[in-house]
Amino acid sequence: MNDALHTALTNRLLASADDELILAHRNAEWTGHAPILEEDIALANIAQDELGHGTIWYGLVEALTGDDPDRLAFFRDASQFCSAQLVEQPRGDWAFTMLRQYLFDAYELTLLARLAGSAYQPAADAAVRMRNEEIYHYRHSSVWVRRLALGTEESHRRMQRALNELWPLTGQLFSAQPGDEILMAAGYWPDFDEMKQSWMSVVMPFLEQGELVVSDLVDGPVDRSEHSGHLNGLLADMQMVARADREAVW
Amino acid sequence: MKISPSPPAPLPQGEGSQIPPYQSPPLPLPAGEGRTVSPVSTRSWGEGDAHLTDDIVWAALAEVMDPEIPVLSLVDLGVIRAVYLAGDQVTVTMTPTFSGCPALVEMQRLIKERLQALGASEATVNVVLAPPWSSDWINAEGRRKLKAFGLAPPPVHGGDVQIMLFDTVTCPRCDSDDVTVRNTFGSTLCRAIYYCNRCQDAFEQFKPL
Numbered sequence: 001m002n003d004a005l006h007t008a009l010t011n012r013l014l015a016s017a018d019d020e021l022i023l024a025h026r027n028a029e030w031t032g033h034a035p036i037l038e039e040d041i042a043l044a045n046i047a048q049d050e051l052g053h054g055t056i057w058y059g060l061v062e063a064l065t066g067d068d069p070d071r072l073a074f075f076r077d078a079s080q081f082c083s084a085q086l087v088e089q090p091r092g093d094w095a096f097t098m099l100r101q102y103l104f105d106a107y108e109l110t111l112l113a114r115l116a117g118s119a120y121q122p123a124a125d126a127a128v129r130m131r132n133e134e135i136y137h138y139r140h141s142s143v144w145v146r147r148l149a150l151g152t153e154e155s156h157r158r159m160q161r162a163l164n165e166l167w168p169l170t171g172q173l174f175s176a177q178p179g180d181e182i183l184m185a186a187g188y189w190p191d192f193d194e195m196k197q198s199w200m201s202v203v204m205p206f207l208e209q210g211e212l213v214v215s216d217l218v219d220g221p222v223d224r225s226e227h228s229g230h231l232n233g234l235l236a237d238m239q240m241v242a243r244a245d246r247e248a249v250w
Numbered sequence: 251m252k253i254s255p256s257p258p259a260p261l262p263q264g265e266g267s268q269i270p271p272y273q274s275p276p277l278p279l280p281a282g283e284g285r286t287v288s289p290v291s292t293r294s295w296g297e298g299d300a301h302l303t304d305d306i307v308w309a310a311l312a313e314v315m316d317p318e319i320p321v322l323s324l325v326d327l328g329v330i331r332a333v334y335l336a337g338d339q340v341t342v343t344m345t346p347t348f349s350g351c352p353a354l355v356e357m358q359r360l361i362k363e364r365l366q367a368l369g370a371s372e373a374t375v376n377v378v379l380a381p382p383w384s385s386d387w388i389n390a391e392g393r394r395k396l397k398a399f400g401l402a403p404p405p406v407h408g409g410d411v412q413i414m415l416f417d418t419v420t421c422p423r424c425d426s427d428d429v430t431v432r433n434t435f436g437s438t439l440c441r442a443i444y445y446c447n448r449c450q451d452a453f454e455q456f457k458p459l
C-alpha cells in the first residue's frame with residue numbers, strides 16, 4: 001500500500017468510526033429518558049451495537065497506524081474528528097432521534113452491502129460482520145418513522161420538522177473527501193454517487209409513503225472537517241472522565 | 251404503546267454493486283472432524299509430564315460458560331473457532347457474537363484462566379472477525395440448553411437473517427407458535443422479547459444473527 005492510499009484509507013475508516021461513536025453517544029443520552037421502557041432498552045441496544053461497530057472501525061485504523069482506539073475516542077479535539085454533522089446534532093425529540101437513526105441506518109446498510117465486496121479484505125470482513133446487526137436497527141427505526149409520520153397530526157408535524165432539519169445534513173454522508181478518489185480507484189471503497197442514488201431510491205419512496213415532504217435540496221455541509229457547534233459539547237461530556245483520570249479503567 | 255410487528259420498510263440492497271451474495275459461514279464440524287489442530291498437538295513432553303491434547307483443550311473449553319447465559323458453554327455457542335497447540339502453549343481463536351458484546355473481554359479472560367489451570371505454559375486468545383459468527387453455529391446441545399434455560403433458541407436461517415426475524419419462534423415453555431414479538435431488542439444484545447399468547451406470559455429469544 002503506498003502512502004497516499006494508506007492515508008486515504010485511514011481517514012475514511014476514521015470517518016466511519018467517528019460517525020458510529022458520536023451516534024452511539026447521542027443515542028445513549030436517551031438511556032433512562034425514552035418515552036417507554038421497551039424503547040429505552042431498544043435504543044440502549046442500538047447505541048451499544050453502534051459503539052461495537054465504532055470499535056471495529058477504530059481497530060482497523062489501529063492496524064494501519066498503531067493508534068490506540070481509546071486515545072482516538074477520548075483524546076482528540078473536535079477539529080480532529082471526522083464525524084458527519086448528521087450524527088452530531090443534539091438528540092432532539094423522539095421523532096428527530098428515530099428519523100436520524102433511519103436515515104443513518106439506510107446509509108450504513110447501503111455502504112456495508114457494497115463494502116462487503118471491498119478489495120481491502122479487513123473492511124470487507126468488518127462489513128459482513130456488521131450487516132446483520134444493522135438490519136435490526138433499520139427495521140426498528142423505519143417502523144417508528146412510519147408510525148409517527150402516519151400517526152397523529154402532532155406526530156406527523158414533528159416528523160416533518162425533523163426531516164426539514166436533518167435532510168440538508170444527509171449530503172455530507174455521501175460526499176467524497178480528499179483522497180477518497182484513490183480509495184474508489186483501488187476498489188477499497190464504494191462509489192459515493194452510486195451509493196447516494198441507491199440510498200435515495202429507498203429513502204424517498206419511504207418518506208413519501210409517510211406523507212413527508214422532502215424540501216428542495218438545500219446545500220448542507222460537504223467537507224467532514226466542517227463540524228456543527230454541537231460536537232464540542234458532546235466531546236466535553238464524553239471525554240470528561242477519561243481526561244480527568246488517565247489511569248481510569250472501566 | 252406496544253411495539254407492534256407492523257411491516258418495516260424494504261431494506262436497502264446491494265444492487266448495482268460488485269457485492270457477492272452473502273454466504274452463511276460454514277457450520278462448525280462435529281468433534282473430531284475438521285478441528286484445526288497443529289501436527290504436534292498430541293506430542294508428549296517427557297515421562298510423567300502431563301501433556302495437552304486437542305481433546306483435552308476442547309473438553310476444557312466446553313466447561314467455560316458464556317458470562318451472559320451461564321448454561322451455555324463457549325463451545326456450544328460456536329465462538330471457539332480453532333485450537334492450536336505447540337507443546338503446552340495453547341492458542342485459541344475465537345470470534346465475537348454481536349459486535350458490541352461486552353462479554354467478549356470476559357470470555358477471553360475466562361478462556362485464558364481455564365487454559366492456565368489446565369497447565370498451559372502460555373495461553374493466547376486471538377479474536378477474529380471473519381468468518382462472522384452466526385447464531386446458526388449454536389450447536390444442538392446449546393439449543394437444548396437455551397430452551398431449558400427459558401430462552402427460545404434462534405431459528406436456523408442459513409445466512410439470510412431478514413426472513414427469520416419474526417417467524418418460526420416457539421415458546422420455550424409450551425412450544426406454542428402463537429407468539430407475538432414485543433421488542434426485537436432485549437436485556438442483552440443477543441435477546442429479543444416475545445409474548446406467548448397461550449401461556450400469557452413474556453419470554454426471551456436468543457436473536458438470530
Ligand SMILES: [Zn+2]
Nearest residue numbers: 421424446449
Ligand atoms: Zn407458552
